[in-house]
Amino acid sequence: MNQPLAEALTHLRMGNQTFLINFYQDHRDHFARWARRHHQLELASAHEALRAVLIDFYDQVIDGRLTKLPPDLRAYLYGMGREQIETVKTTAALPVVEASRRQHLLGVFGQMGNDCQQVLMYFYFRGYNFEKVAGKMGFANATVARLQKASCLRKLIELRGRAADGALPGAAAAPPAV
Template sequence: MKDREILDRISKGDERALDYLYKKYYKMMTNIVLKNNGTLDEAKDVYQEALVVFWQKAASGKLVLTSKISTFLYSICLNQWRKELDRKSRLSSEEVDKEEYQSHDEQERYKIVMQCISELGETCKRILTYYYFDGLNMSDIAEKMNFANTDTAKTKKYKCKKKLDSLIKERYTTTDFFD
């Protein structure tokens, strides 16, 4: 499969193209980490993270690729691993405490939202993640979800978002959420 075809498929939200990419460059990308003192878990994590970044950019149509997909992925993996090595080297410094505190705070908010998202049901979860994370347009969402037309997708998305907002707002006060 050529790069252009892969991009076309991903821009329509075809996850099989992502699977294809994962298999194709697995060895090449994980070796970046494995050959530089990383473990297999770290290597997979870095590569998967890079693919998710690529997926998000490509699916939303914001990616203007001026190189091959492999070159793009390679750069992301390299940068991710550099960041990880940096983070490891700072483990003993004081910055970590602050970082951990912030991340704990974020985790609490994340839990709140996750709990409400899980109550939405699969359809709503998919519509909202396709819209807000993948950046798919309503026409692609309608096609992916087998909706009758784009208007149906818009209506569903509106209702799902409204439902999620109200679930969060009814359970948590503004102060709790916005501390």
């Protein structure tokens, strides 16, 4: 069974997603039952969670973070699903002030350019180092990526300050920082 999995990894790296599609079709009902039993998740939410996990898994393979398939792929993907579900539940249970602050920051983040959004997402949410960010963004080296990240972070802070002052069109005043 190891050989087909190794072939699947090679196919995924070449962009062939048939393995993921087949995995989704074969396991979505079981994953939904598992998610309902262990996390009280509805059917549609469980299916969406599995799709998100498979996309994250694909990204790991393409980015080179995953160089060989785990011995028990289903357990690995279900573990990723558990982490994602718990993250969503934690975010949903935020206090109103924190949820409002995050929503405001997300709105300001959406006003930034695509390049800045990508750099910050790669660095803060994907955990990429500066060399990896440079490679993904097509920068000359890690120093350029570091400088770009710093510039984008300054822009985000500046936009947030302007939005709090009401200087941005359509921007509501920021909730008080807690």
